[in-house]
Amino acid sequence: MTQRNIVTRTWGSSVGKKSVMAVTGVIFLLFVIAHMIGNLKIFFGQETFDAYSEHLRTLGAEIFGYGGILWIIRVVLVGSVLLHMAAAFSLWYRAKRARPIGYQHKAYPGSYAARTMRWGGVIIALFVIWHILDLTTGTVNPDPGGGAYEKLVASFDRPVVAIFYIVAMIALGFHIRHGLWSGIQTLGGNSAIRQNSLKAFSLVVAVVVTAGFVIIPLSVMFGLVR
Ligand code: HEM
DSSP, X not given: OOHHHHHHHHHHSHHHHHHHHHHHHHHHHHHHHHXXXXXXXXXXXXXXXXXXXXXXXXXXXXXXXXXXXHHHHHHHHHHHHHHHHHHHHHHHHHHHHHSTTOOOGGGOOXXXXXXXXXXXXXXXXXXXXXXXXXXXXXXXXXXXTSXXXXXXXHHHTSHHHHHHHHHHHHHHHHHHHHHHHHHHHHTTOOOGGGHHHHHXXXXXXXXXXXXXXXXXXXXXXXXXXX
């Protein structure tokens, strides 16, 4: 099979598109977990947190230059998100064309999470755009000239913003719970016996990620981090 064939065949089938969603979803999930762990350094104080932020830029600088690794991560993430969204949209469009009348609300198959995947995805995408303008470029941050720690505290000192982050992290949790379960099945974990453990595993990952993120805006709101 030529390379073009592999790409066309993968993108041409529903299973192929679902695999693209699963693989890009896993890439994003790994980033999200690493990011969550890194963020928890906020509890070790401003110096540690700012040093961590700087370290992200100096990592591998001898080979890739200052910030080089970060740029590689950015490119992989943007590519993954675009593919993930394109596959989701294409699968949705294909299902809609195959069933133009649409489901009766009550007859809609799947769990609450399955039905909210699309809206969850949109909320997360909007969140990421705001988040980059807030904490990376500083465009919408009250302390744009500050370091990573100062920007973070200044941002969550605005209750509306802190609540928006919390809502987005809950949406992320729902997205992970259903997406991880569904993605593992797509990639071959589809056995009836494992269903319950798979569901429990996805739930635990989702709760840990949401809790690990949400604790930060909450800590700023309640004055534990200042
Ligand atoms: C309460 C939750 C979160 C906090 C406190 C937080 C904190 C931060 C901070 C401080 C930065 C700037 C790092 C630096 O430049 O040194 C950052 C960047 C970033 N965060 Fe988050 N983050 C959170 C949730 C998320 C989530 C859920 C995602 C993805 C779904 C995400 C994706 C990103 C991305 C893509 C960047 C930009 C990296 C770059 O291009 O420099 N963050 N975050």
